[in-house]
Amino acid sequence: xxxxxxxxxxxxxxxxxxxxxxxxxxxxxxxxxxxxxxxxxxxxxxxxxxxxxxxxxxxxxxxxxxxxxxxxxxxxxxxxxxxxxxxxxxxxxxxxxxxxxxxxxxxxxxxxxxxxxxxxxxxxxxxxxxxxxxxxxxxxxxxxxxxxxxxxxxxxxxxxxxxxxxxxxxxxxxxxxxxxxxxxxxxxxxxxxx
Ligand code: GTP
Ligand code: MG
Numbered sequence: 001x002x003x004x005x006x007x008x009x010x011x012x013x014x015x016x017x018x019x020x021x022x023x024x025x026x027x028x029x030x031x032x033x034x035x036x037x038x039x040x041x042x043x044x045x046x047x048x049x050x051x052x053x054x055x056x057x058x059x060x061x062x063x064x065x066x067x068x069x070x071x072x073x074x075x076x077x078x079x080x081x082x083x084x085x086x087x088x089x090x091x092x093x094x095x096x097x098x099x100x101x102x103x104x105x106x107x108x109x110x111x112x113x114x115x116x117x118x119x120x121x122x123x124x125x126x127x128x129x130x131x132x133x134x135x136x137x138x139x140x141x142x143x144x145x146x147x148x149x150x151x152x153x154x155x156x157x158x159x160x161x162x163x164x165x166x167x168x169x170x171x172x173x174x175x176x177x178x179x180x181x182x183x184x185x186x187x188x189x190x191x192x193x194x
Contacts, residue, residue, distance in 0.1 A: 008067065018099075038050075050063070110138050118158065141156055
């Protein structure tokens with residue numbers, strides 16, 4: 001499956017800069033440097049549409065990409081990098097927490113985690129918050145290319161158990177090998193009606 005029409009729309013730093021056309025939004029969230037922007041490039045099949053860096057903190061603002069004139073994919077800055085506070089709100093900023101709280105057209109938050117790492121406190125906090133507020137979410141375990149088959153199954157079981165996720169609530173992914181791209185696209189198409 002390919003997305004043929006994709007375009008960068010805006011990098012918003014205030015809520016009043018967000019698009020006003022009410023299209024469904026798929027939001028990509030996760031720790032800094034986990035691979036959110038790389039995942040978007042892989043999904044959209046564009047090498048450099050979304051800016052990627054080996055240094056954490058590359059994405060700033062809410063970056064909107066229009067897909068097939070039917071939905072927005074929103075790339076968020078990562079959390080867990082700046083040492084400004086322990087909880088999600090101080091770390092990630094008021095802009096993003098109030099966006100998630102007030103934006104009714106959010107169809108799904110894709111929470112991305114590194115398959116090599118264990119359960120991280122801020123990821124648990126975000127999932128807890130999404131569950132509490134009834135925001136639909138899907139989790140993606142990325143950078144799978146860096147692990148063997150055995151390590152993939154072991155680590156994904158640990159993350160499933162640690163976050164209380166069913167296997168149908170997560171997809172194992174790699175931006176490098178494109179593992180998981182098709183199942184993820186299928187899920188997002190259904191969710192956003194693209
Ligand atoms: P911030 O915007 O800073 O929060 O980072 P991000 O989550 O958008 O991460 P980004 O996509 O910029 O990728 C961070 C680094 O991880 C880059 O060096 C990528 O090349 C690398 N990377 C991302 N996804 C994968 C993957 O699936 N496999 C491998 N091997 N490397 C990856
Ligand atoms: Mg990024």
